[in-house]
Amino acid sequence: MLDTKILVIDDDPGVTDFLKHHFESEGYKVRTAPNGVEGLTFFKIYEPDIVILDLVMPKKDGWQVCREIREISAKPIIILSAKSDTFDKVLALELGADDFVTKPFEIKELSARVKAVLRRTLSNVKAPKDEVVRFDNMEISLQKYELRLMGKSIDLPPKELELLYFLASNYNRVFTRDQLLDKVWGFDYLGDSRTVDVHVKRLREKLDGVSPKWTIKTVWGVGYKFDVTQ
Numbered sequence: 001m002l003d004t005k006i007l008v009i010d011d012d013p014g015v016t017d018f019l020k021h022h023f024e025s026e027g028y029k030v031r032t033a034p035n036g037v038e039g040l041t042f043f044k045i046y047e048p049d050i051v052i053l054d055l056v057m058p059k060k061d062g063w064q065v066c067r068e069i070r071e072i073s074a075k076p077i078i079i080l081s082a083k084s085d086t087f088d089k090v091l092a093l094e095l096g097a098d099d100f101v102t103k104p105f106e107i108k109e110l111s112a113r114v115k116a117v118l119r120r121t122l123s124n125v126k127a128p129k130d131e132v133v134r135f136d137n138m139e140i141s142l143q144k145y146e147l148r149l150m151g152k153s154i155d156l157p158p159k160e161l162e163l164l165y166f167l168a169s170n171y172n173r174v175f176t177r178d179q180l181l182d183k184v185w186g187f188d189y190l191g192d193s194r195t196v197d198v199h200v201k202r203l204r205e206k207l208d209g210v211s212p213k214w215t216i217k218t219v220w221g222v223g224y225k226f227d228v229t230q
Helices: 013-025 036-046 062-072 086-094 107-126 158-169 177-185 194-207
Strands: 005-009 029-033 050-053 077-081 099-102 132-135 138-141 146-149 152-154 214-219 223-228
Touching: 005 013, 005 036, 013 029, 013 107, 029 036, 036 050, 036 062, 050 062, 050 107, 062 077, 062 086, 077 086, 077 107, 086 099, 086 194, 099 107, 132 158, 138 158, 146 158, 158 177, 158 194, 158 214, 158 223, 177 194, 177 223, 194 214, 194 223
Parallel strands: 005 029, 005 050, 050 077, 077 099
Antiparallel strands: 132 138, 138 146, 146 152, 214 223
């Protein structure tokens, strides 16, 4: 992880100082920001490899920061927050966060999650896939991280695109949620299977009405498949 840059955005100086000290001791380069506005400014200037982001902050909250980062970058985001409701976790994933860690946290767990997310990200960078998957009214390029529906480019968070690409590349094959976590998020992902359900729900909303020839189908008691009927 030499020269890997982490940006910590949190209004609690006790948290930012602690994380800066810990991750720098592990060989990372760390920059901190005390609020969402400065966090976005530092993100554009510092160009970090990963962001650790609080949700409740002054000036601009973590929800908005996550949304604005996703508009310009696919760099991984780990939410670190005292908010622990399922709604908050689901919303964070829908906005494009890669993981969610609840405060109070164990630093060993957070460190493991950072390393896991970075391994997946760096793996994708080193070995990009240039194959384009095409079905009726849909085209997916993983190398360009681009989805086109009926000829128009559609904004899609990275994990949603990767999930759609994987399912479409293996059409008519059923995968369990755990298999999808393994294949798309990585075997060392520490989240739970609800992550898959959230991403499938969001994909279905965006793909609704595009074509009658394919769909993401729920196979009850098993998982999901990209079902091609014609």
